[in-house]
Amino acid sequence: MSDSDAVLLTTPLDGLHRELGGKMVPFAGYAMPVQYPAGILAEHLHTRAAAGLFDVSHMGQVEITGPGVAAWLESLVPAEIQGLGLGRTRYSVFTNDQGGIEDDLMISRLGEERLFLVVNAACKQADIAHLQRHLAPGLTLTVLADRALLALQGPGASAAMAPIAPEAAAMGFMSIGELTIGGIACLATRSGYTGEDGWEISVPADQAEALARTLLAQPGVKPVGLGARDSLRLEAGLCLYGSDIDTATTPIEAGLAWIIGKRRREQGGFPGAAIILAQLRDGPSRLRVGLKPDGRAPARAHTEITDSAGARLGEITSGGFGPSVDGPVAMGYVPAASAAPGTAIKLVVRGKSLDAHVAKLPFHPHRYHKA
Amino acid sequence: MSQTRFTKDHEWIRVEGDIGTVGITDYAQHALGDIVFVETPAPGSTLAKGAEAAVVESVKAASEVYSPVSGTVTEGNAALEERPALVNESPEDEGWFFKLRLADAGQLAELMDQAAYEAFLKTLD
Secondary structure (H helix, E strand, O other), rough: OOOOHHHHHHOHHHHHHHOOOOOEEEEEEEEEEEEEEOOOOHHHHHHHEEEEEEEOOOEEEEEEEEOHHHHHHHOOOOOOOOOOOOOEEEEEEEOOOOOEEEEEEEEEEEEOOEEEEOOOOOOHHHHHHHHHOEEEEOEEEOOOOEEEEEEEOOOOHHHHHOOOOOOHHHOOOEEEEEEEEEEEEEEEEEOOOOOOOOEEEEEEEEHHHHOHHHHHHHOOOOOOOHHHHHHHHHHHOOOOOOOOOOOOOOOOOOOOOOHOOOHHHHHHOOOOOHHHHHHHOOOOOOOEEEEEEEEOOOOOOOOOOOOOOEEEEEEEEEEEEEEOOOEEEEEEEEEHHHHOOOOOEEEEOOOEEEEEEOOOOOOOOOOOOOO | OEEEOOOOEEEEEEEEEEEEEEEHHHHHHHHHHOOEEEOOOOOOOOOOOOOOOEEEEEEEOOOOEOOOOOOOEEEEHHHHHHHHHHHHHHOOOOOOOOOEEOOOOHHHHOOOOOHHHHHHHHOOO
């Protein structure tokens, strides 16, 4: 065991990953399976065809309770939270005073005065400190460090859940509820980050392995690692924090204007609101777009994007091979004038200027559950 | 009469006459995972021993393939354009990368034979 392994944290499913032949790699301070023996390509395609089970226990789970908690959280995020219905889930971001993004997160309303947040692993310490620093009197923040998080994703997810959690079928997309799965009391949202139907399931750490084994025993469910999680979310046009969005990108530049509630657009009241709302009104100078190489060569993160004359436009923030697209796909930032789908651009890969064009996102159509 | 030699970077070269065929080993394809793109060198290009000769990309990342010996490229494996997965399926046969005319056959002696390469693999992880 090398020194870098020695300091890695593990999730409650560590033993199961190793038993299943997971190839463990360091990710955000955790030993995580990048793939299982089936490989990234097969795991990706299996998720799109049936159902994949992902361990996302490295992500941070936080509960905040107390009077006025929804109004208070609106001081840190641009989403409409006061109007978020009981049992509903919403995607949002923490913004900073410059209008940049500190992290992206899922916010669920468990009660009138009770919110449940899921934040990125790499950002969770900073996010928790940020929340604590701004915590209003009367509010209580609890880090749910003793809970694991599993994601079941794919068109076969509902069939897999039916026999072990009959109540799951009634859940709408982006809703949350207490759910007993195979006799284990869980908290589940009908959501995910693959573009597919599915659930993200919060479970006590000491029951995570039993839950994972129950889910893996259902027909069509196979374990899927972080490698396929990344290619799935890229094809779905979803942002990876630290790559596609960060402290220097605003929600408007990132194409996330839709996360800003109507009332919030009028009233502001979140960090960086003046900058973000001005960009919303006037249009941002640059935009996150989909990019599709015309050839077969993948273009990875940090690949330079130029116009057809070779002038720099920006760079790729996420890029690689899309197994369902069966070709290379990428996302990156270009000036607003070059952001229209179909715009011809060049990607500089290993010194060669390769033809590509701006493409509509997502690369693979979302297939979320419709009630 | 052909002989196959190996590098510590997991390339193989099989020599017949003064033409060497180069690819990556089964160990390498397994470590890389699903291969989705291969870029082979243009015929006529000259390669020095150890120089970057080709690029192989898996779903996760791009890796370089180095020329085991010096020489002049005579052919790239066109089949890999359509079917890069040949490198996974048949790494030491149909999934070859390129052929080159050896500049100095004496360089082969600096590479490992099959037995030495297998012993080398045992020293890894």
